[in-house]
Amino acid sequence: MNRYVGAEVLRSEDPRLLTGHGRYIDDIVLPDMVHAVFVRAEYAHARVTAIDAAEARTLPGVHAVLTLAELGEPYAEKLMVQPYPSPAFAQDIRSYPLAKDEVCYVGEPIAVVVADTRHIAEDAADLVEVHYEELPAIVDCRQALEADAPTAHLDTPDNLAGSLAVGFGDVEEAFENAPHVFAEEFLQHRGGAHSMECRGVIARDQPHDEGLTIYSSTQAPYLVRATVARYLEDDESRVRVIAPDVGGGFGPKAGVYPEEIVIPLAARILKRPVKWVEDRREHFIATNQQGDQLWSLEVAAEDDGTIRGVRGHVISDTGAYTSYGLVLAITSLFPLPGPYAIAALDVKLDVVFTNTPTKSPVRGAGRPDAAYAMERMIERVARELELDPAELRARNFVPSDQFPYQPGHKTAQGSPVTYDSGDFHGCLDKVKEIADYDNFKSRQAAARLDGRYLGIGVSAYIEDTGMGPYEGATVRVQPSGKVQIQAGTASQGQGHATVFAQVVADQLGVGIDDVVYQSADTAMFPLGVGTVASRTVVAASTAIFNAADEVRQKAVALAADLLEAAEADLELADGTVFVKGSPTASVGLGELARQLTPFNTQAVPEGFTPGLEATSYNVTKGPPTASGSHIAELEVDIDTGAVTLLKYSVAHDCGRMLNPQLVEGQVLGGVVHGLGNALYERMYYDEVGQPQSTNYGEYFLPLAAEMPPIEIVHLETLSPLNPLGVKGAGEGGTIPAANAVIAAIENALAPFGIVVNDYPVDPQRICELLDQASVPSPAGDPG
Amino acid sequence: MPDTRNITLTVNGEPMAAQVETRVHLADFLRQDARLTGTHLGCEHGVCGSCTVIVDGEAVRSCLMLAVQADGKSVTTIEGLADEDGMHPVQRAFQDNHGLQCGFCTPGMVMTLTAYLGENGEPDDRDIREAISGNMCRCTGYQGIVAAGLQAAEELRGGI
Numbered sequence: 014m015n016r017y018v019g020a021e022v023l024r025s026e027d028p029r030l031l032t033g034h035g036r037y038i039d040d041i042v043l044p045d046m047v048h049a050v051f052v053r054a055e056y057a058h059a060r061v062t063a064i065d066a067a068e069a070r071t072l073p074g075v076h077a078v079l080t081l082a083e084l085g086e087p088y089a090e091k092l093m094v095q096p097y098p099s100p101a102f103a104q105d106i107r108s109y110p111l112a113k114d115e116v117c118y119v120g121e122p123i124a125v126v127v128a129d130t131r132h133i134a135e136d137a138a139d140l141v142e143v144h145y146e147e148l149p150a151i152v153d154c155r156q157a158l159e160a161d162a163p164t165a166h167l168d169t170p171d172n173l174a175g176s177l178a179v180g181f182g183d184v185e186e187a188f189e190n191a192p193h194v195f196a197e198e199f200l201q202h203r204g205g206a207h208s209m210e211c212r213g214v215i216a217r218d219q220p221h222d223e224g225l226t227i228y229s230s231t232q233a234p235y236l237v238r239a240t241v242a243r244y245l246e247d248d249e250s251r252v253r254v255i256a257p258d259v260g261g262g263f264g265p266k267a268g269v270y271p272e273e274i275v276i277p278l279a280a281r282i283l284k285r286p287v288k289w290v291e292d293r294r295e296h297f298i299a300t301n302q303q304g305d306q307l308w309s310l311e312v313a314a315e316d317d318g319t320i321r322g323v324r325g326h327v328i329s330d331t332g333a334y335t336s337y338g339l340v341l342a343i344t345s346l347f348p349l350p351g352p353y354a355i356a357a358l359d360v361k362l363d364v365v366f367t368n369t370p371t372k373s374p375v376r377g378a379g380r381p382d383a384a385y386a387m388e389r390m391i392e393r394v395a396r397e398l399e400l401d402p403a404e405l406r407a408r409n410f411v412p413s414d415q416f417p418y419q420p421g422h423k424t425a426q427g428s429p430v431t432y433d434s435g436d437f438h439g440c441l442d443k444v445k446e447i448a449d450y451d452n453f454k455s456r457q458a459a460a461r462l463d464g465r466y467l468g469i470g471v472s473a474y475i476e477d478t479g480m481g482p483y484e485g486a487t488v489r490v491q492p493s494g495k496v497q498i499q500a501g502t503a504s505q506g507q508g509h510a511t512v513f514a515q516v517v518a519d520q521l522g523v524g525i526d527d528v529v530y531q532s533a534d535t536a537m538f539p540l541g542v543g544t545v546a547s548r549t550v551v552a553a554s555t556a557i558f559n560a561a562d563e564v565r566q567k568a569v570a571l572a573a574d575l576l577e578a579a580e581a582d583l584e585l586a587d588g589t590v591f592v593k594g595s596p597t598a599s600v601g602l603g604e605l606a607r608q609l610t611p612f613n614t615q616a617v618p619e620g621f622t623p624g625l626e627a628t629s630y631n632v633t634k635g636p637p638t639a640s641g642s643h644i645a646e647l648e649v650d651i652d653t654g655a656v657t658l659l660k661y662s663v664a665h666d667c668g669r670m671l672n673p674q675l676v677e678g679q680v681l682g683g684v685v686h687g688l689g690n691a692l693y694e695r696m697y698y699d700e701v702g703q704p705q706s707t708n709y710g711e712y713f714l715p716l717a718a719e720m721p722p723i724e725i726v727h728l729e730t731l732s733p734l735n736p737l738g739v740k741g742a743g744e745g746g747t748i749p750a751a752n753a754v755i756a757a758i759e760n761a762l763a764p765f766g767i768v769v770n771d772y773p774v775d776p777q778r779i780c781e782l783l784d785q786a787s788v789p790s791p792a793g794d795p796g
Numbered sequence: 797m798p799d800t801r802n803i804t805l806t807v808n809g810e811p812m813a814a815q816v817e818t819r820v821h822l823a824d825f826l827r828q829d830a831r832l833t834g835t836h837l838g839c840e841h842g843v844c845g846s847c848t849v850i851v852d853g854e855a856v857r858s859c860l861m862l863a864v865q866a867d868g869k870s871v872t873t874i875e876g877l878a879d880e881d882g883m884h885p886v887q888r889a890f891q892d893n894h895g896l897q898c899g900f901c902t903p904g905m906v907m908t909l910t911a912y913l914g915e916n917g918e919p920d921d922r923d924i925r926e927a928i929s930g931n932m933c934r935c936t937g938y939q940g941i942v943a944a945g946l947q948a949a950e951e952l953r954g955g956i
Contacts, residue, residue: 023892024891032834034834037900132798132820208934209836209935258899259898260901506897508897678894678935681936709843710841714932717929717942720939
């Protein structure tokens with residue numbers, strides 16, 4: 014039955030993108046369009062005392078320089094609205110679309126210049142003089158809650174944005190008589206998302222016609238529509254949001270930004286379409302990043318390494334504003350305790366303001382942080398008790414016969430956290446096999462004889478994928494016989510058009526080339542959520558599957574009438590419905606669609622509704638739990654601190670794979686992102702909050718030459734929560750990667766007793782650790 | 797008034813004459829004047845490689861070259877690779893090996909590899925990785941792109 018689901022179907026998206034015919038935000042040109050450039054804050058924290066735009070306004074070709082006051086009432090006094098409300102806020106501090114009288118990070122938009130060309134707008138932006146009175150800035154989240162810390166905002170009592178807690182079991186009891194209790198503190202830093210395409214917005218206002226049309230390079234066009242409509246106090250029917258081809262998202266493009274308010278207002282004021290395309294420096298200073306988390310944890314363990322409990326505290330940086338709610342904090346806490354069956358958990362988290370850009374999810378959101386935290390506990394126990402780290406994981410994993418498994422805590426929405434299915438031991442066994450884990454010690458020993466330091470690191474994770482609440486789709490057979498899918502989910506390269514066509518082609522017995530996928534335009538399909546949290550294949554493919562199933566039933570019912578056959582005797586193949594055993598007794602899907610869309614004197618067949626189509630919404634039934642184990646093997650040069658990644662092995666379980674090649678692509682990209690987090694990617698700020706890494710010479714993305722061969726083995730433990738048995742696959746590659754690398758470095762440097770803990774770790778830091786090591790290193794010894 | 801110059805060049809085999817501002821880089825010229833938007837700008841400081849085009853046979857970052865510097869030269873962009881027989885072997889290899897996801901870095905990757913394979917017929921995995929080490933991709937983890945490079949090399953040698 015399934016010709017396409019599960020097959021490595023080549024992507025239908027590719028020929029267009031490979032021949033230069035993609036249509037990204039900066040490729041769109043509208044008649045009469047003018048170009049915007051933002052004037053941005055030069056200080057991390059300052060009062061804005063005056064803005065002098067007189068000279069800029071006189072430059073030929075400049076149409077306007079708009080400050081907050083010039084956006085007009087009521088916007089001149091109106092804060093951005095919160096897209097992600099939460100009862101856990103202590104202070105929900107949003108920005109104005111343009112700064113009013115205070116700026117709270119370098120890069121905060123202050124004014125917008127609109128001109129005939131981008132070049133002229135940039136010239137004019139340079140002529141705008143902003144006068145500041147610099148204020149003390151808080152830059153390091155670790156100091157944000159200290160009594161004498163500067164506050165990130167004027168007139169606020171402290172830097173606390175909100176607090177969350179997660180826990181279950183009797184944690185006091187777990188620690189009281191524990192044979193072993195260990196404490197660890199570590200700083201996790203995840204940099205920016207760095208989609209290769211920056212953000213961008215084009216707006217056109219047609220007040221007497223369709224209203225506002227916004228093109229945005231976004232992961233979440235429906236969230237943009239809802240947020241803009243709320244802000245402008247307009248009907249959603251008057252705001253159309255289109256995401257064109259989007260050149261990567263990875264989290265930050267699911268936020269709603271001041272530019273998505275300001276550019277529509279500028280278009281409204283100037284009565285012309287306005288385009289703004291972010292440049293890379295702006296992306297470094299004004300697009301959300303993930304930032305720092307300080308974890309202070311204790312673990313209680315039995316003599317055999319069984320974990321009794323984990324407790325502790327987290328400080329999580331939200332940057333200057335809470336414009337992405339507490340999503341990052343929530344996703345950092347609730348995935349605890351990962352794949353491990355532990356008796357007790359008690360972790361509290363404080364979200365704090367700093368004078369840095371807003372923090373929001375980057376690939377994996379807080380899940381890589383949560384996974385790293387648990388994996389650090391495992392590493393510490395294994396080290397102290399001299400147990401094999403892989404064996405210690407196996408001892409603590411949730412056993413396969415205990416699914417669905419409930420650790421004992423509740424989600425932020427209040428339902429019990431439930432792992433639907435999995436095979437954690439199977440993943441670990443498989444990854445050990447492909448990594449040749451059991452023979453590593455002999456490889457390590459042989460290398461050591463040559464003065465080379467090899468290390469191996471294991472890491473395991475779960476991922477709550479397929480976040481709700483819903484997605485929907487319409488599946489429609491056209492009179493041509495071609496099938497149309499319309500849905501709310503926007504793609505940023507995941508291959509939705511191919512995968513969803515696979516699902517529909519199998520259901521309706523048509524060829525993959527006979528299915529067209531249309532999405533990411535709020536005027537095309539009424540409701541949608543967004544492409545985040547490894548959710549789309551779960552949330553949308555179920556809706557598409559169900560809609561296609563309804564269309565199939567309708568086609569069979571009508572064909573039964575026309576062919577005078579029983580429905581049970583009918584089959585679908587090659588775009589027709591035919592009687593089993595007599596293929597000449599058939600009717601095409603296109604003909605059925607034509608009969609269901611009659612005109613004028615013709616009639617709709619009795620007992621049928623018009624159109625060979627169905628619309629279905631899937632309200633998700635809890636998150637399918639993806640899982641896996643990773644192993645990194647690497648070499649550390651103890652003279653230079655350089656880390657060479659030798660091999661990276663992955664066992665990955667995302668339930669049924671609709672298209673294994675695309676799943677593999679998601680995992681590979683995710684792993685490399687995680688390797689970048691572990692080794693390269695760091696945003697640097699000086700003590701007053703000036704960013705020091707605002708180009709790709711200063712901020713290192715992983716490159717092809719440094720990446721190791723990555724081998725992936727797949728398990729397919731089906732999810733019982735949806736008809737296809739799928740789980741999300743978008744972020745699992747990233748989630749456990751940092752610990753695999755850091756643990757491997759520690760393993761390589763075990764002769765010197767080195768513990769790395771904080772990431773990213775660069776060669777300089779490794780050299781420092783070697784210099785401070787309790788066991789002297791032979792580095793630099795001429796002998 | 798902005799300083800301008802008249803230039804003539806060949807773009808994807810077609811002669812073209814234009815008056816350009818001296819400060820405009822080749823990528824903006826191709827995107828805005830020639831309306832060839834397949835050349836993408838990812839960083840505009842010469843590191844990401846998304847804007848790579850082929851100028852007189854060599855891979856060039858079109859954000860680091862002024863349009864006036866292309867006077868008298870022959871420029872090939874991603875739009876100029878496919879012919880009436882379909883996609884170029886490098887383009888086909890990208891599809892076969894899932895060497896692209898969002899597609900934004902892809903034109904630069906394809907042009908870099910096309911220029912490289914024109915001069916290096918028998919690369920191995922390491923050679924391809926070095927060849928694209930000046931092109932950033934955030935989606936693929938590079939492995940599919942490396943596989944695409946190896947497949948295209950074989951096909952261009954006549955092996956497929």
